[in-house]
Amino acid sequence: MAQAPDHDPVAAAAPPPGAVPATITGDLLCRTDWSRTPLGPREQWPHSLSIAVSICLNSRFPMFVWWGPELTGIYNDAYIPVLGKRHPDAFGRSAPTVWSDIWDVVGLQAEAVMLRGEATWNDCQPLQMERNGYSEETFFTWSYSPIHDEQGVIRELFCACTEETPRVMAERERDSLLRSALDTVENLGNWFDHAPGFVALLRGRDMVFEMANEAYYQLVGHRPLIGRKVFDALPDARNQGFEELLRRVYDQGEPFVGRAMPLSFQRVPGGPVTERYIDLSYQPVRDKSGQVAGIFVQGSDVTEQVRVAEALKQADRRKDEFLATLAHELRNPLSPIRNGLQILKFKLPDDPALARTRQMMERQVSHLVRLVDDLMEVSRIGQGKIELRRRRLALDEAIASALEATASQAQERQITVHQDIAPGVWVDGDHDRLMQVFSNLLTNAVKFTEANGDIWVTLRQEGALAVATVRDSGCGIAPDALDHVFEMFSQGTVHQRSGGLGIGLALVRQLVALHDGTVSAFSEGGGRGSEFRVQLPVHPSAAPFAVPASAHVPPDAAALRRRVLVIDDNADAADSLAAALAVEGHDVRIAYDGLAGLDTLMADGSDVVVVDIGMPGIDGYEFARRVRRSDVAPMPRLIALTGWGQHRDKTRALEAGFDLHLTKPADLDVLRGVLQSG
Incomplete structure (x- = not known):
């Protein structure tokens, strides 16, 4: 016989790592x-x-x-x-x-x-x-x-x-009640009248109303029912599928259950047609010999629940549309800012301080772009569809970027940030996403730490794990909130004054999980501060990641001179992009609407056309369709550059005839590669 297991927690060996539920x-x-x-x-x-x-x-x-x-x-x-x-x-x-x-x-x-x-x-x-x-x-x-x-x-x-025992016992009891109902139907009137929802009893193959409660009468408009065939009493319920369902239940002796079934009828003869939604159950009733003798009808009017559910769906669709519009409106001003930084890159004197400032601005613009993208990904977080651009990464680089991004917030509140960060802890990760993880954790720490408080950031390698912590001296987390801090839209679960979108920590958990890691929260309660610990697997290779030397080639040495037409009704975006491309040696022309751009292209030709989508006159889609139908030679490469960046927008652009879809603000390295590739 097998030896009995020992459940003594003292004697038990420490369990190996793994996701064991707290059950x-x-x-x-x-x-x-x-x-x-x-x-x-x-x-x-x-x-x-x-x-x-x-x-x-x-x-x-x-x-x-x-x-x-x-x-x-x-x-x-x-x-x-x-x-x-x-x-x-x-x-x-x-x-x-x-x-x-x-x-x-x-x-x-x-x-x-x-x-x-x-x-x-x-x-x-x-x-x-x-x-x-x-x-x-x-x-x-x-x-x-x-x-x-x-x-x-x-x-x-x-x-x-x-286990089916409760159901079987309930069915036995139900069948007993229904058999009694057929034999002593007059004694069940009171039970029917007080039953939850509407109920009725249909007798025989002709399905004649034997009983109906007050809720059933209210549903159908107080028509005369008792003693009448069901569809003689309710003729407007014909041709809606109910007649076939009742006949099948009677002939086959099998029950039917329907959810949110639409029912259209006139509550008052000659009155307007009313549409209701009902949860419905047809249960065959058998006589003492076991033969089907009638049908027990039970249900409830769920019209309001259906309408509420539909309203929630519409609200969710409107939310998605709002987020898409918001992202579009945020991306449009970011485009000329990024273009302007590209111009400054080549025009400013070789001043190290100015270069550092420009680089800082470029990083923050890139970070803001990623935040806008995250806003669009709220609906995708729970499905784990966030894409990572992973490479071998020194984790201290991502933490340093996050510290830089949040430094001004800490300085404003005179919070001291203590750093104990070990270099050379390598992970397989997306720099921007991991920076976002620690930016969110640091932002939370700053938000919930009183002025003149302290924040401690550490990074260590512990065996096969990179372990980073963000600890603060702030107001702490209540014990009953610790289990909920990483839930989506969990505003107010950490502290009463949390605010925000409520996606920050949920996004942290998803991003860390996508990196095959874990994040956990600890706090000893109110006023005792809190700590967030991120654990990631270290990269198996010891050699540092090397960026290829050819990743960036000076434009004057490698760029091919192209004839480029920029079409955008946002003058700042068009002018700044044209100036950035001109600095790199390209021959650039500008048009501020689709029709003017089409005229310019037909008159002068172009190698590449960069086109906004939402423009007056004709939009970018129509512009692309007209170019593809034209006999312009040579046929240019068409690049859609737009603030609309959802998957359906990219698909629509390619279907219209574009060669490439880029989301504003454009990554000029990507655009440069397109121009160099011919």
Whole structure:
């Protein structure tokens, strides 16, 4: 017999790293000394077992895993009610020992799975079970599935199950009530009238109203019902699918349940047509011989809930449209700013102080562009669709950029920022995204630290992990808020005066997770400060990342002279981009609307045309379509440069005939590469 697991937290070995849910069974998993069981130490478990256990413990559906010849069992919290008093002793024990009272049923199925790999399915199977100190009749639906190890050998049985006992008992009681209703229908009037929602009883194949409660009358406008066939009483309900549904329930004896079904009818004969939405249940009613004798109708009017849900959908669509418009309006002024910085790069004297200032401004413009992009990605965060531009990165570089970006905020509040940052801690990461992680953490720390307070930023390599912390002396986090600080739109969960969009820490968690890391929050409570700890896997290579020497070539040495036409109704954007390209030696012309740009192109030709989308006269899409239909020679490369940067905008631009879609403010290195490529 397998040795019983030891759940003593003192005697248990420290669990290996892994995502173990904070649940009853998750705690049992960590506290059990698995070396004393047939499974052995957790760190030596096969990958297939670890994955199956992780799926099981993180599910809210009743599940368990039986592993190996002894069928050692591990289950989740949702399965505990099934066990009754067998929990927690059943955790880590052999299944035949735990379920000896029903092993004659389930054991044969387990054998079919483990020996022959035959998956099983049981629908509402009766089991006489003794789990709470007495024998009881139970019903379960479950499936047994084999799981193979890395060598293809069946080592494990995985089960998802649901207890049907309450439903079966409820159905028995319901059927008993309905049979009584057919025999003594007159005694049920009071029950009908006070039932939640609308109810009615239809008798016979002709489906004649036998009973209907007040809620049903209110729904259909107080028409005469009792003794009439359903569609004689409600003729305007025909041709909406209900007649076919009722006939199928009666003929097949199978119930029907519908959600938010539209129903159009006149509450007053000759009056306006009203559309309502109803949750509806048709239940066949059987006589003593078991034959269908009628249909029990039950439901509720959910029109208001449907309208609220639709209003929420419309509000969500309007939110997306607002964010897209806001991002567009923010990108437009950023475009001439970035272009102007590019001009200053080549026009300013070779003054180190000016160069540092310009570089700082370029970094902050780039950071602002990324923030605008993040605003657009709010709806994508939960789906994990944020794209990273990863490379080998010294993590102290991203932290230094974040410190620089938030330095002025700390200085304004006279907060001292203490740094203990180890160099040479390398990770595989996106510099801008990791900078955003630490910028958000530092901004939070500054926001919630009183004037003349302190912030400590540290970076260390601990084994295979890069560990960075941001700690403050601020007002701290209440214990009941710690579990919610990383949730989307969780305003006010950290401190009463938090404010903001409520996406900062949620974005931090998502970005860190995309880097295969974790972030956690700690606080001893109000007035005791808080600490956020970011852990990232270090890069496996020891060699530093080298930027290719050809990443930037002086324009006068490598750029090819191109004839470029810039079309944009924003004069600042058009003029600044033209000036930036002219500095690099290109022959640039400008037009301030689509029609003027089309005339200029047809008259003088061009190698490349950079076109805004939203313009008076004709927009950028129409401009591209007209150029592609024209006989202009040579045919220029068309580049859409716009503040509209969603996926559908890029698709629409390419469909209109553009060769490339760039989002404002344009990355001039990208644009330079396009021009050099011909």
